[in-house]
């Protein structure tokens with residue numbers, strides 16, 4: 410017998426749960442909402458952890474999705490430092506780390522993802538950091554105060570953003586990565602080269618097409634040794650090697666998992682257990698836009714999925730049909746936005762605008778259709794990119810217009 414009953418139980422104190430809570434109230438849910446998160450802070454935005462918060466430009470409170478007192482004002486019960494230990498999806502009950510057992514009508518699983526840890530020689534040395542939470546950013550910043558040379562492992566957005574942020578703080582940074590140029594996996598080599606140039610012109614060294622072999626040092630990391638034989642001095646290391654969905658609770662509850670390791674959900678974000686929805690980094694959902702299963706780790710996706718799950722808890726039958734959007738800032742040197750992703754790659758790249766002037770959008774087409782678009786300084790193009798990605802319209806006869814900044818993109822099909 411449960412200790413108490415709630416109408417909506419939101420598991421995981423991240424952005425997906427926070428926006429689900431907000432949407433429930435905005436959409437008129439009057440019943441009880443309980444949000445359970447295991448971190449010490451109320452739900453916060455992670456993007457600042459590698460950017461403004463790491464740089465010391467915004468306070469901890471400014472990263473919060475809602476002010477700390479918002480939850481009580483909305484009649485939403487927020488339990489921080491509390492984990493859901495067990496979920497019985499059939500009985501619709503959850504056991505909390507406080508020992509309390511709660512029954513629910515609907516639950517949202519939004520337990521996010523955990524960093525992928527590297528298992529190489531020297532990986533247990535002090536001074537090797539991973540970044541997922543505000544607490545990690547605090548530790549990295551404090552440790553960086555004692556360091557001059559920082560090596561970033563990984564040329565994805567975490568490695569690039571942290572390198573940029575620590576450079577702003579006066580550190581000498583080097584990136585080691587398997588890709589030929591930074592961010593090439595996400596955005597292709599032309600865009601990657603452009604972004605790498607921005608990092609290098611601020612003194613960041615970039616070692617591409619290489620790989621970490623081991624860390625060396627006595628107690629604390631002192632060197633990074635690569636497979637190509639480089640030995641880079643390192644007073645400290647930050648690893649950005651991707652994330653894995655946190656499905657511990659879901660797996661133990663017997664929920665269906667997908668090929669990406671995420672929790673399977675349909676286009677309404679319903680999992681295999683009735684009354685249980687999933688949103689954010691952990692969900693592998695049926696994408697209406699892409700016509701196949703997708704799992705994306707983007708802030709905007711978590712936010713919108715949290716909202717969609719709320720609508721569906723309220724019986725609205727709302728498919729999640731938003732084209733995924735991603736943004737990244739490399740210090741205040743360059744900001745990028747991206748809609749896509751181009752899951753099957755692309756066979757044509759069209760630049761609209763000027764790389765030299767740092768104002769362009771880059772259109773990746775496959776079989777004459779827009780698969781993804783990156784913008785640097787041309788945000789206004791993205792609404793058209795979204796429309797064209799969603800419609801799947803053939804633009805192969807219109808590529809000259811796409812490339813011409815004088816063409817009104819609204820005229821494309």
Ligand SMILES: Cc1cc2nc3c(=O)[nH]c(=O)nc-3n(C[C@H](O)[C@H](O)[C@H](O)COP(=O)(O)OP(=O)(O)OC[C@H]3O[C@@H](n4cnc5c(N)ncnc54)[C@H](O)[C@@H]3O)c2cc1C
Pocket residue numbers: 420421422423424425426445446447448454455456457458459491492493494519520521522540541542567655658688689690691705706707708709711734735736737738
């Ligand atoms: C450093 C960093 C920078 C980023 N920058 C960008 C960016 O610039 N642009 C962008 O689009 N995306 C960015 N992202 C990605 C974005 O932040 C994520 O996609 C988003 O946070 C996912 O939200 P979520 O709610 O699904 O999961 P999370 O934010 O991971 O939240 C899940 C929460 O659930 C908690 N939890 C897990 N299990 C339990 C349990 N059993 N009981 C209770 N609580 C539990 C976790 O501790 C965590 O607090 C960044 C991510 C990081 C780490």
